[in-house]
Amino acid sequence: MGRGRRTVLATAVTVVCAVTMLGASGTAFASAQQPVTPSPTPAATASPSPSPSVTLPPDQDLEAVRTKLDKLYHDAAVATDAYNAAEEKARKQSAEIADLNEKIAAGQLKLDGMKDRAGAAARDQYRTGGLPPQVQFMLSGDPQRFLDSAGLVLQGQRATSELINDMTRTQRDLREYADDAAARLKELEANRKAKAAAQKRIKERIKEAEKLQDTLEERQRERLAELEKQAAAQAQTAWLGTGVLDEISGKASESGTKAVRFATAQIGKPYEWGAEGPKTFDCSGLTSQAWASAGRPIPRTSQEQWRQLRHVDVEDMRPGDLIIYFGDASHVAMYVGDGKIVHAPRPGRTVTLAGAGEMPILGVVRPDAG
Structure with missing residues (x-):
């Protein structure tokens, strides 16, 4: 040889x-x-x-x-x-x-x-x-x-x-x-x-x-949960107070409807970092799998979803669009209409519905643009 x-x-x-x-x-x-x-x-x-x-x-x-x-x-x-x-x-x-x-x-x-x-x-x-x-x-x-x-x-x-x-x-x-x-x-x-x-x-x-959290007494944990709800409600109220919901009237596309249906069907399943179903999800695991189920594969991470998908104005968003949160694009949720999102929040929580304005919005992207 x-x-x-x-x-x-x-x-x-x-x-x-x-x-x-x-x-x-x-x-x-x-x-x-x-x-x-x-x-x-x-x-x-x-x-x-x-x-x-x-x-x-x-x-x-x-x-x-x-x-x-x-x-x-x-x-x-x-x-x-x-x-x-x-x-x-x-x-x-x-x-x-x-x-x-x-x-x-x-x-x-x-x-x-x-x-x-x-x-x-x-x-x-x-x-x-x-x-x-x-x-x-x-x-x-x-x-x-x-x-x-x-x-x-x-x-x-x-x-x-x-x-x-x-x-x-x-x-x-x-x-x-x-x-x-x-x-x-x-x-x-x-x-x-x-x-x-x-x-x-x-x-x-x-x-x-x-x-x-383990250092807290039961009554303190309950009070902490109340504070979290209050902060979220205040942020949502402030966001709605801008009149933005009056401008949002887009209808979901066929693919968007499928993606929303998938995402909302996961409500109640636990958050787990790195997970993309079927029993547990992290935030971008949920959104990427929802759009994959609709026949539109998208990037796996929230930052890549923000970087690669088409940006749309908040006023133009429609159900199925993805809302990217925080200045570092570290969280993503799916808009489902009426000022609400479905998302996997964080460890210790489950997939849930929430107000779209409860966290600072970086922008909105549309997986099925065009």
């Missing part, structure tokens, strides 16, 4: 092994909700380390607790979008590597076949003694037969030249496939690390939020 072939085969084996190890990446996912941060950037938002300990707050500090919880869950939402983005990239890279592996295997089989043909041609030449055509003509007792054979020889020479060129191209392709696969493997490893880092941040923020 030649050195080039050993190199190609070794690379292919390395690629297959690496894909097997790296292909066990986790599930995909999206984001939750909370305070505004400027400009949508996929995952770079750094969050402070969890507090080493939390003490029981007095009743008058419950509003501060609510703000703190909002911040922790928002940080988890940002990290969730980063996790989802890394997962999507890893899926794509794994598919590309698998395709390259198939090309490498097919190319190697083709190269082996061509080498067999070249070997047969070399053995043929050896049997004729490698004599040039002029000498064969002089030694031939049948010149006409020789001339007929000479035409075949020329055809054979051309075929041999084409075979050599084809072998050269195939070897070059194999090297390129192997180089591409190696590059994809490096990217896949980088995304695996990014996903692991995001997963760690998510768990830290959720754990700290749960720890903070």
Whole structure:
């Protein structure tokens, strides 16, 4: 076996092994909700380390607790979008590597076949003694037969030249496939690390939020829930007070109606970061699956939904459109009409209906535009 072939085969084996190890990446996912941060950037938002300990707050500090919880869950939402983005990239890279592996295997089989043909041609030449055509003509007792054979020889020479060129191209392709696969493997490893880092941040923020809530007495938890409802109601009232609902009169498209039907059918199912059904969802897992059910695949994360889908004015939105929240596009919900949304809010909550103005709106996108 030649050195080039050993190199190609070794690379292919390395690629297959690496894909097997790296292909066990986790599930995909999206984001939750909370305070505004400027400009949508996929995952770079750094969050402070969890507090080493939390003490029981007095009743008058419950509003501060609510703000703190909002911040922790928002940080988890940002990290969730980063996790989802890394997962999507890893899926794509794994598919590309698998395709390259198939090309490498097919190319190697083709190269082996061509080498067999070249070997047969070399053995043929050896049997004729490698004599040039002029000498064969002089030694031939049948010149006409020789001339007929000479035409075949020329055809054979051309075929041999084409075979050599084809072998050269195939070897070059194999090297390129192997180089591409190696590059994809490096990217896949980088995304695996990014996903692991995001997963760690998510768990830290959720754990700290749960720890903070565990310090509360039952009556304080009830009061905290009241404060959250009050804040949401005030935000919705302020939003409706702008008269925006008077301007919103769009009717759902056929696809939008299907997406809304799917999303509202999930009401009551738990939020789980990275989940896209069927039993649990995160925010963009819900919206992406709802539109997939309507025959319109859309990006997996809230930030990519904001970046890639067509933007429409809030006044022009219709049921099925997606409302993107917070300055970093870390949360997404589906508008269902009458000033309401359906969304997967955050850990510890379930898919629910809510007021569209309860959180700061970044903008609206339409999956089935055009």
